[in-house]
Amino acid sequence: MKIGIVCPYSWDVPGGVQFHIRDLAEHLIRLGHEVSVLAPADDETPLPPYVVSAGRAVPVPYNGSVARLNFGFLSAARVRRWLHDGTFDVIHIHEPASPSLGLLSCWAAQGPIVATFHTSNPRSRAMIAAYPILQPALEKISARIAVSEYARRTLVEHLGGDAVVIPNGVDVGFFDKAEPKAEWQGNTIGFIGRIDEPRKGLPVLMAAFPKIVAACPDVRLLVAGRGDEEEAVASLPKEMRSRVEFLGMVSDEDKARLLRSIDVYVAPNTGGESFGIILVEAMSAGAPVLASDLDAFAQVLDQGAAGELFANEDADELAAAAVGLLGDPERRAELRERGSAHVRRFDWSTVGADILSVYETVTHGAAAVAADERSGFRSRFGLARD
Amino acid sequence: MFSLVGVPPDEARGETEARGPARSPGSGRGTSHGRQAVGGEGGAGDDTDGVALPPVTVTLIWIVVALVAIGLYLSWTAGRLDRLHSRIDASRAALDAQLLRRASVTQELATSGVLDPAASIVLYEAAHAARQAEEEQREVAESELSAALRAVFGEVAQVEAVREVPGGEDAAEELAQAVRRVPMARRFHNDSVRAARALRRHRKVRWFRLAGHAPFPLAFEMDDEPPTALADRPGT
Structure with a gap:
């Protein structure tokens, strides 16, 4: 099958959506499909052979943070050329509602279109205002995928209609086979995520840390992620700062080894998560997970069966749960076992098969994807060049 | 068509006469045709002042513009509907x-x-x-x-x-x-x-009958819950 995938965010900036697309594309290529990914990227960035650059993304303030987006004539022309040259059986657009490549290709294409909605935002005024503009583009999508039940609910509330839930995929074997590192073992708590982004919840963990140290004096906290390290430990008493180790940005291999080595993985995120891939990765590596009770996290952890949950932003409850887990090896072994069994459904073999089922359902008896000739005024008057 | 009518008659006449000889025969024919049309319009209204068109003409132009815009919008909507029906x-x-x-x-x-x-x-x-x-x-x-x-x-x-x-x-x-x-x-x-x-x-779709004779689409309602032993997937 010839599959075109549209990535809305810069390929050279690491992010959940980009990793998901990379893994999906590589999984599909391994299965023998022809895959082309259209992604914003600087022209000089080295790209994998299956990625086509859609030009440089422009940083624009959008949705509360600075997003790097693609729009304008140049990008639209590149999208059209990619669609025209690719002759895809199906195109898979990620985040079609973001004002970037996703929306552009939705606008420019006709034929079987599959779209994945990653975000789960509360209803915003911008979305309501943009609804009449978005609707004609979004109604071209033949199949919608939401990454979690929570994301699906957001989608149904905002845009109407329905979607199937297919979770994000993880290469379970990669984490499962990683070698633990001796220096990261022995009563360690792990945290992975941007240090300076409060949404990721490191401040909550820092507030709970003194209580955890009081109960288990030899505990260490391993933090992997970018950000200002001194500012992060500023709230801790001086003598405890040495208990916190910063590893900086880690490679995929080191991330897997870290998750294999630690005794508890803590995800204190305070909101804005629609899936929580890191929890699945931690469970794949066999790390017992302790996470805040966000809707998305509770769903990934099977409502607390595959990992422990604490009340969001409640440092005391987090400390109590962490101390409980650190002092109870049997409970940790139980969580490890349940987690490993639970993550099978997030493995690429399962997720990839589901996504292929969607492709096959929408391409059944349908023509291939083509550039939509109706969407331009020039073509309406017979003025289009091609 | 609009641009020809939009030129103030006095200026248009003056300009075409002044530039006439310099132009190619083809374009000259075009402008002389334009002069006749503009002259006819100007005769009906005031052709001495700078303000050229009578209010009726301006209104007519706007009506035509609006009708064309509405027509385009309706044709685009019909295209949308057609696409939805084929989907x-x-x-x-x-x-x-x-x-x-x-x-x-x-x-x-x-x-x-x-x-x-x-x-x-x-x-x-x-x-x-x-x-x-x-x-x-x-x-x-x-x-x-x-x-x-x-x-x-x-x-x-x-x-x-x-x-x-x-x-x-x-x-x-x-x-x-x-x-x-x-x-x-x-x-x-x-x-x-x-x-x-x-x-x-x-x-807009109901008033202009854009859906034509296509039957009103009906959803397919059924119990499609798969057996748990065959499909143990979360959420779907």
Whole structure:
């Protein structure tokens, strides 16, 4: 099958959506499909052979943070050329509602279109205002995928209609086979995520840390992620700062080894998560997970069966749960076992098969994807060049 | 056409006369034609002052512009609607294909002798009824097939028993795929029906009868819950 995938965010900036697309594309290529990914990227960035650059993304303030987006004539022309040259059986657009490549290709294409909605935002005024503009583009999508039940609910509330839930995929074997590192073992708590982004919840963990140290004096906290390290430990008493180790940005291999080595993985995120891939990765590596009770996290952890949950932003409850887990090896072994069994459904073999089922359902008896000739005024008057 | 009328008559005449000789014969013919048209208009109104067109003409121009814009908008909306209708056709065909596939695999399993006689009869009856059902009975018959499949394949042991016999692995896999794809195809179909209905209920579509004679799209409602032993996926 010839599959075109549209990535809305810069390929050279690491992010959940980009990793998901990379893994999906590589999984599909391994299965023998022809895959082309259209992604914003600087022209000089080295790209994998299956990625086509859609030009440089422009940083624009959008949705509360600075997003790097693609729009304008140049990008639209590149999208059209990619669609025209690719002759895809199906195109898979990620985040079609973001004002970037996703929306552009939705606008420019006709034929079987599959779209994945990653975000789960509360209803915003911008979305309501943009609804009449978005609707004609979004109604071209033949199949919608939401990454979690929570994301699906957001989608149904905002845009109407329905979607199937297919979770994000993880290469379970990669984490499962990683070698633990001796220096990261022995009563360690792990945290992975941007240090300076409060949404990721490191401040909550820092507030709970003194209580955890009081109960288990030899505990260490391993933090992997970018950000200002001194500012992060500023709230801790001086003598405890040495208990916190910063590893900086880690490679995929080191991330897997870290998750294999630690005794508890803590995800204190305070909101804005629609899936929580890191929890699945931690469970794949066999790390017992302790996470805040966000809707998305509770769903990934099977409502607390595959990992422990604490009340969001409640440092005391987090400390109590962490101390409980650190002092109870049997409970940790139980969580490890349940987690490993639970993550099978997030493995690429399962997720990839589901996504292929969607492709096959929408391409059944349908023509291939083509550039939509109706969407331009020039073509309406017979003025289009091609 | 608008631009010719839009030029103030005095200036237009002066300019065409002044530039006339310098121009190519082709364009000269065009401008002289324009001069006649403008002169005629100017004679009816005031051609001495700078303000050129009578209010009636301006209004007419605006009406024409508005009508053209409305026409374009309606034609674009009709295009949208047309696309939605073809999306419904495609998704309905996909749903039919998945339902038929599910019924065929079920019937195959029922007649293969792998299952016990009671289960075989239940499945065969339900699959046969689903395939033979008239359009009005279809949703009920397909729902009954789902219920029968759930009754037979509710237990993991039953699925394992099918897998163990020669060729059973493929049959079980095909059935598992079919029971997972039916809810998918149905969701996609009903989603396209909803989108088309939302647009068809709009005033512009009703007043200008943009939907033509296309029948009002109907959702396909049925019980498509897959048997747990065949499809243990979260959420879908």
